[in-house]
Amino acid sequence: LNAEIASQPPEAPGGLVKNTLRARLRSLEGELAGLQEALRRLNQSAELNASQRELWLSISNDAAADAWKQGIGMATDGFGKFTIDRLNQGIKDVDNDLAEAVTELSGETDPGRRERLHSAIKLLEGQKSSLESAVTTVGRARQGETAFSEGANAVDWSSTSPHKLEQVAQVALGAAQTTLSDPGVQKALSLSPALSDAAQVGKSMVGSGYDIVAETVSIKQLKALNAGSDSYLAAVKNVQEQMKSTVSRIKTIQSELGEAEASQ
Numbered sequence: 001l002n003a004e005i006a007s008q009p010p011e012a013p014g015g016l017v018k019n020t021l022r023a024r025l026r027s028l029e030g031e032l033a034g035l036q037e038a039l040r041r042l043n044q045s046a047e048l049n050a051s052q053r054e055l056w057l058s059i060s061n062d063a064a065a066d067a068w069k070q071g072i073g074m075a076t077d078g079f080g081k082f083t084i085d086r087l088n089q090g091i092k093d094v095d096n097d098l099a100e101a102v103t104e105l106s107g108e109t110d111p112g113r114r115e116r117l118h119s120a121i122k123l124l125e126g127q128k129s130s131l132e133s134a135v136t137t138v139g140r141a142r143q144g145e146t147a148f149s150e151g152a153n154a155v156d157w158s159s160t161s162p163h164k165l166e167q168v169a170q171v172a173l174g175a176a177q178t179t180l181s182d183p184g185v186q187k188a189l190s191l192s193p194a195l196s197d198a199a200q201v202g203k204s205m206v207g208s209g210y211d212i213v214a215e216t217v218s219i220k221q222l223k224a225l226n227a228g229s230d231s232y233l234a235a236v237k238n239v240q241e242q243m244k245s246t247v248s249r250i251k252t253i254q255s256e257l258g259e260a261e262a263s264q
Contacts, residue, residue, distance in 0.1 A: 068165070068216045072152040075172045075209030079202055080142030080179070086198035087135045087188060094128045127191050134188035141179040148175060162220045169213040176206040 098121060105117040152168050179185060180202060189199035 064216045064220070067212050068155075069152075071209045071212030071216065072169070072172050073209070074212065075169075075176050075206045076148055076152075077142060079176050079205045079209070080138055082205060083138050083179070083185075083189075083198065083202050084135055084142065086195060086202075087131050087138065090188070090192065090195050091128055091131045091135070093192070093194075094124050094131065098124045098128070130184065130188045130191065134182075134185045137182055137184055138179055141175065144175065148172065160220075162217050165213070165217045165220060169210060169217065172213070173206065173210045176209075180206070 101117055101121045101124065105114060105121065108114050108117060148171065152172065155165070155168060180199070186199075189195045189202075
């Protein structure tokens with residue numbers, strides 16, 4: 001602007017200076033109106049997006065809350081029930097083997113063969129004892145896990161902070177891992193290939209349950225970020241900064257225009 005004024009010849013009438021200032025003022029006022037319209041459109045877009053977002057969030061909230069319960073249940077009570085079922089099946093298998101060994105022993109007369117059958121029966125009885133002990137251990141843990149699962153399910157996913165949800169999930173994972181790492185349980189689950197496979201499935205259930213829960217926590221965190229979209233806030237800030245600069249320049253020109261008119 002100063003360059004425009006300075007470019008005028010010394011003999012230029014004051015009216016020319018004022019006309020230049022007024023033209024610049026109109027240009028800035030037009031720019032301000034455009035920025036105000038841009039801000040209005042941003043707000044309108046945000047309102048529309050918010051309306052669509054509310055519907056999506058309502059659906060996703062229900063799904064995430066259900067996934068939360070499923071994940072917690074899988075990592076606690078579901079894991080416990082599965083493990084007990086497999087251990088009880090192991091006991092039934094041992095009982096069948098014991099019954100066969102006892103029947104065979106009753107009709108065996110060979111001393112060597114009878115001795116081997118006695119050893120086999122003793123081994124099977126030991127395995128059964130280990131399995132029954134593991135069932136008791138997992139059963140006790142499952143009672144606590146069931147109570148925990150019920151308590152965790154009572155947590156309102158939509159109103160609980162991501163940090164609190166993460167804490168609850170860590171407790172669930174810790175309880176299941178403690179049960180799996182119990183020496184008696186580990187010993188029982190290593191007695192046969194089927195039980196070893198069950199142990200792997202149990203670990204997978206705990207891991208998958210925790211992964212599901214972790215995903216719901218991530219959804220919760222993304223929701224919090226989405227509530228104040230960075231891109232929207234950045235756009236609003238940019239327009240507001242431009243508006244501030246334009247208003248400042250308008251005031252400067254108005255002041256210069258006032259001075260020009262006062263000098264006439």
